Amino acid sequence: xxxxxxxxxxxxxxxxxxxxxxxxxxxxxxxxxxxxxxxxxxxxxxxxxxxxxxxxxxxxxxxxxxxxxxxxxxxxxxxxxxxxxxxxxxxxxxxxxxxxxxxxxxxxxxxxxxxxxxxxxxxxxxxxxxxxxxxxxxxxxxxxxxxxxxxxxxxxxxxxxxxxxxxxxxxxxxxxxxxxxxxxxxxxxxxxxxxxxxxxxxxxxxxxxxxxxxxxxxxxxxxxxxxxxxxxxxxxxxxxxxxxxxxxxxxxxxxxxxxxxxxxxxxxxxxxxxxxxxxxxxxxxxxxxxxxxxxxxxxxxxxxxxxxxxxxxxxxxxxxxxxxxxxxxxxxxxxxx
Amino acid sequence: xxxxxxxxxxxxxxxxxxxxxxxxxxxxxxxxxxxxxxxxxxxxxxxxxxxxxxxxxxxxxxxxxxxxxxxxxxxxxxxxxxxxxxxxxxxxxxxxxxxxxxxxxxxxxxxxxxxxxxxxxxxxxx
Numbered sequence: 001x002x003x004x005x006x007x008x009x010x011x012x013x014x015x016x017x018x019x020x021x022x023x024x025x026x027x028x029x030x031x032x033x034x035x036x037x038x039x040x041x042x043x044x045x046x047x048x049x050x051x052x053x054x055x056x057x058x059x060x061x062x063x064x065x066x067x068x069x070x071x072x073x074x075x076x077x078x079x080x081x082x083x084x085x086x087x088x089x090x091x092x093x094x095x096x097x098x099x100x101x102x103x104x105x106x107x108x109x110x111x112x113x114x115x116x117x118x119x120x121x122x123x124x125x126x127x128x129x130x131x132x133x134x135x136x137x138x139x140x141x142x143x144x145x146x147x148x149x150x151x152x153x154x155x156x157x158x159x160x161x162x163x164x165x166x167x168x169x170x171x172x173x174x175x176x177x178x179x180x181x182x183x184x185x186x187x188x189x190x191x192x193x194x195x196x197x198x199x200x201x202x203x204x205x206x207x208x209x210x211x212x213x214x215x216x217x218x219x220x221x222x223x224x225x226x227x228x229x230x231x232x233x234x235x236x237x238x239x240x241x242x243x244x245x246x247x248x249x250x251x252x253x254x255x256x257x258x259x260x261x262x263x264x265x266x267x268x269x270x271x272x273x274x275x276x277x278x279x280x281x282x283x284x285x286x287x288x289x290x291x292x293x294x295x296x297x298x299x300x301x302x303x304x305x306x307x308x309x310x311x312x313x314x315x316x317x318x319x320x321x322x323x324x325x326x327x328x329x330x331x332x333x334x335x336x337x
Numbered sequence: 338x339x340x341x342x343x344x345x346x347x348x349x350x351x352x353x354x355x356x357x358x359x360x361x362x363x364x365x366x367x368x369x370x371x372x373x374x375x376x377x378x379x380x381x382x383x384x385x386x387x388x389x390x391x392x393x394x395x396x397x398x399x400x401x402x403x404x405x406x407x408x409x410x411x412x413x414x415x416x417x418x419x420x421x422x423x424x425x426x427x428x429x430x431x432x433x434x435x436x437x438x439x440x441x442x443x444x445x446x447x448x449x450x451x452x453x454x455x456x457x458x459x460x461x462x463x
Binding site: 275276279280283284286287288290291292294295298312316 | 346348349352353355356359360396427428429430433448449450451452453
């Protein structure tokens with residue numbers, strides 16, 4: 001949210017770079033008329049002004065710059081002052097003879113220009129206030145931009161910006177550099193698809209070309225710089241990068257999750273095997289034992305036969321004992337995994 | 338009436354045979370140690386007019402109970418109205434019971450061991 005217009009009439013300061021003393025006095029008068037508290041610094045040539053900016057700690061509200069100084073003028077002067085002004089808005093003061101150059105200067109970062117013959121207190125004031133407002137908006141936008149850059153860079157999830165057509169990597173955050181073992185420069189040389197093994201390059205390109213919500217395959221393999229393979233899920237969204245369309249892409253390492261699922265499946269298989277054993281193997285001697293008991297209950301007159309069945313009872317019971325021990329061992333091996 | 342006990346476990350076969358002999362002393366019993374032998378012995382009784390009852394185990398080497406049922410289905414044996422097949426398994430696994438139900442000519446699924454009541458239910462109705 002852009003702040004409301006600040007009150008610039010207090011604590012206003014200006015650096016006036018002007019070799020013509022008459023012009024300076026005029027501007028000084030105009031400014032004092034419009035601003036209550038005002039600090040003015042006057043430099044008569046380029047060298048002095050640069051020295052002043054270099055040594056002074058105070059930051060000016062604006063710089064008023066004459067285009068013709070004894071030691072420098074024209075585009076060279078503008079570029080040099082721009083380089084040293086540290087984002088302070090520059091307003092050019094010029095005569096008709098340099099009007100064309102003044103217009104050009106707007107494209108290289110000068111905030112505004114004023115024709116000396118047309119300056120009056122109101123025009124000067126309005127020009128300065130507009131410049132200050134624009135400067136304040138620009139600073140806020142820059143601050144927001146920095147915030148988003150930090151959100152990108154310090155996101156713990158590996159994140160990239162890609163060109164929409166070629167999938168070339170335009171940017172990679174710190175998490176991506178750490179996780180994958182590539183420097184930002186390494187990343188900038190390759191297309192995102194190169195992070196995938198050969199067979200997957202087309203698949204990932206297809207994924208990017210599909211609509212984001214599509215429930216397509218989302219398990220991919222990524223190769224780290226040390227040759228290690230990880231399994232990842234890929235999330236992406238189309239965004240504007242500067243003036244071009246691009247993709248923001250995140251990868252989520254699911255290798256550990258997949259390993260865990262695999263472990264669980266192996267354990268499930270063992271549990272199924274135990275259930276099968278319970279049903280078929282354990283019940284075999286058990287049903288024999290029960291059957292023998294049934295039999296003895298029906299007919300108990302022949303001692304020799306009873307002894308035979310008791311012996312069978314022992315065999316089946318021992319068999320069951322072995323099976324139960326085996327199940328216990330299998331269950332223990334479940335814990336070890 | 339002929340009873341076929343098809344089971345690879347000798348003791349199980351002995352138990353069932355003894356039980357039947359005690360309850361129904363006149364019935365003749367054929368013990369088969371796997372389905373292959375069972376099928377061969379049944380073949381010999383194909384033209385007999387006697388009631389035939391099969392007590393079939395599931396887990397057996399060579400040819401198991403399912404293989405036996407498949408053969409019976411293929412050779413249209415089950416058209417013989419005098420033939421009734423009962424599965425007698427130590428398995429209490431639900432999937433085995435469901436599988437057995439898919440064979441229309443299987444009368445019932447029994448868990449081992451067969452009790453006196455079970456035998457009465459199987460044999461008594463004839």
